[in-house]
Amino acid sequence: MTQHVRDIMTSQLVTVEPQASVTAVAQKMRDEDIGIVLVIEGDDLRGVVSDRDLVVRALAEGGDPDEKTVASACSDDLVTITPDEDLDRAVELMREHSIRRLPVVEEGHAVGIVSIGDLAIERDARSALGDISAARPNQ
Numbered sequence: 001m002t003q004h005v006r007d008i009m010t011s012q013l014v015t016v017e018p019q020a021s022v023t024a025v026a027q028k029m030r031d032e033d034i035g036i037v038l039v040i041e042g043d044d045l046r047g048v049v050s051d052r053d054l055v056v057r058a059l060a061e062g063g064d065p066d067e068k069t070v071a072s073a074c075s076d077d078l079v080t081i082t083p084d085e086d087l088d089r090a091v092e093l094m095r096e097h098s099i100r101r102l103p104v105v106e107e108g109h110a111v112g113i114v115s116i117g118d119l120a121i122e123r124d125a126r127s128a129l130g131d132i133s134a135a136r137p138n139q
Contacts, residue, residue, distance in 0.1 A: 005090055006083035008122050009104045009112035015040040018047070018071035022058040025049060025070045036101050038110050039074045045103060045110040047074035080105040083112060087122065090114050 015038045016025055025037055029051055039047040049070050058065060058073040080103045081090055090102055094116060104112035 003087045003122070004083065005081055005085050005087060005104055005114050006112070008087065008118045009083065009114045010118070011112045013038055013110060013113065015110070016049075016070055017041060018069060018074070020070045022054055022065040022068045022070060022073060025073075026051075026054055026065070029054075036113065037070075038103060038113070039070055039076075040110065043109055045078065045080070045105060045108075047071075047076040047078065048101070048103060049074040050101070078103065081114070082106055087119065091119060094119075 014028060014032050014034055016028065018039055018041055028037060029035065035051045037049050038045060039049055053073045053075060058068050079093055079097045079099060081093060083104050083106055094100065094102060100116045102114050103110055104114055
């Protein structure tokens with residue numbers, strides 16, 4: 001049976017505005033125990049920022065992270081998927097663009113996110129990635 005992105009996506013999104021400081025975003029990631037935040041302007045998805053983006057694009061450049069905005073660290077060349085697309089399409093997009101998380105967009109608005117871990121749990125929960133992804137986070 002074909003499954004759709006909506007069947008496994010996370011719909012509890014954590015978002016920030018482009019003007020948010022790098023420090024505030026890092027604290028939000030820590031508090032929510034997540035590795036990616038969606039950058040939203042108004043109702044529109046403008047980018048995504050991962051924990052790695054914060055390190056490579058913001059902290060490694062130096063300067064005051066309280067003064068740097070997330071807009072300077074986020075990826076704005078977005079690859080997205082709709083909730084009604086097949087999981088095979090999500091896998092294809094992730095492979096093609098070498099990404100681990102894929103924002104789910106409906107009518108221009110972010111409604112979810114699907115990760116490589118979500119796909120691993122769904123496709124092969126006994127695989128190393130599926131097993132790791134299903135485990136409770138370290139505190």
